[in-house]
Structures are given as C-alpha cells and as structure tokens.
Amino acid sequence: MTATVPLVRGDEARLRIAEAPAAQAPSDRAVPWAVGTLMATTPATAREAERILSAAAAGAGLPVTVLAAVVLDASRGTPVPARAERALRQAVRTARTPDPQASPAPGPYLLPLPEDAEKALGRFFETRLRLTAAPADPETCRAFEDSLFTLCVLMGRPCAADAVHEAVQYTAG
Structure with missing residues (x-):
C-alpha cells in the first residue's frame, strides 16, 4: 500500500511513499532512523541532525515525518526524489557553513588571578x-x-x- 504526497502545488508531481503496516506508523521509526543516518553521514550531533532534517523538510515543503520516511526508504535502496535530495544537500551545506557573525572571542573568557x-x-x-x-x-x-x-x-x-x-x-x- 502506498500513499502519495504532493511535492509541488497541484498534481504535476507526486512522491510515493510506502506505508508501514497499520501496527507501526512510519513516523514512529522513520524520524529517529533519519536522525541517526544524518548523524552518521554528516557527521553531526543528534541536535544538529534534527535541525538538518527539519530545515530540509521545510526546504522541500514536506512534513518532517514524510522526509524522514524518504530517508528511511533511501537506506533500503529506494531512489530519493530530486526535490528532497536537493533540500537535504542544502540543509547539510548550511549546517556545515560557519556563521561569520558568530565568531568567538580569541581568548579565555574568564582569566584567573x-x-x-x-x-x-x-x-x-x-x-x-x-x-x-x-x-x-x-x-x-x-x-x-x-x-x-x-x-x-x-x-x-x-x-x-x-x-x-x-x-x-x-x-x-
């Protein structure tokens, strides 16, 4: 059984996602699995991986659970839709780019006597x-x-x- 999720407005392109059996919803396992996959491949901490997943979902215009299911399916060999892949790549690139505004001070913040x-x-x-x-x-x-x-x-x-x-x-x- 598959569910379709629109990738763009209208019916021009749709993303097909295999649904899990009724006993296990895909969101129960997909989000932690996607976070773990991002932690291993990026590398990133759990918090950073969650931010990457959230930013990628927003960039692709998908719910986080749907993008997580796409990442889970990709680990099983299912091709990732181009829009979701672009959003994931952009989110990883953004997470890896240091913020020029947030430069730490060059010394210890608190000096001893x-x-x-x-x-x-x-x-x-x-x-x-x-x-x-x-x-x-x-x-x-x-x-x-x-x-x-x-x-x-x-x-x-x-x-x-x-x-x-x-x-x-x-x-x-």
Whole structure:
C-alpha cells in the first residue's frame, strides 16, 4: 500500500511513499532512523541532525515525518526524489557553513588571578625539572600531568603548549 504526497502545488508531481503496516506508523521509526543516518553521514550531533532534517523538510515543503520516511526508504535502496535530495544537500551545506557573525572571542573568557597563574606556572616548571631528573618515576609523571592539566583549565586552552604559552604571556604582562 502506498500513499502519495504532493511535492509541488497541484498534481504535476507526486512522491510515493510506502506505508508501514497499520501496527507501526512510519513516523514512529522513520524520524529517529533519519536522525541517526544524518548523524552518521554528516557527521553531526543528534541536535544538529534534527535541525538538518527539519530545515530540509521545510526546504522541500514536506512534513518532517514524510522526509524522514524518504530517508528511511533511501537506506533500503529506494531512489530519493530530486526535490528532497536537493533540500537535504542544502540543509547539510548550511549546517556545515560557519556563521561569520558568530565568531568567538580569541581568548579565555574568564582569566584567573595573576597570582594563581604564577603559582601554577611555577609548579609546572618545578615538576618539569623533576621529570627531567627522574623520567621513570610514576609519581613525578603524575605530578607533571596534573600541573599541565591545571594550566590548561586555568588558561582555558585545550592544548598544553598553548596553555603554557598563554600563562607565560599572561604573567609577564
């Protein structure tokens, strides 16, 4: 049994979608399946994949459940209508394009007290000297990693080298 959904106004073009048995409506499984497929192929988080699916449905002029059913059918080998495919491609392209208006500030948003940064930097240099003297000592390795982690958190940097550089710059001036 199939249902037809108009892709354009009027009866010029119609999309045929296979309906699931009456026990399972296609929207029950299709939307999570489509979100999961978009997460795997885009790659995107679940929230981003839901936004992509919603934007694509709006762009194609279809309900989200219908577009999700199209994505589900496409995974089973059924060709995707051109309009739905164009809308999906455009939604993915838009999601991947960074917004020039939303540029993050180039530094940590909240800086530590200079005394705390100096103390953490001093601990880092001390543990680095201890590690140079005894590289096989597990306690010294752990202390060195802890000092690096502390600098990363204090300076708001994910990279240890950037955190050390930022801390040196911050404490110097």
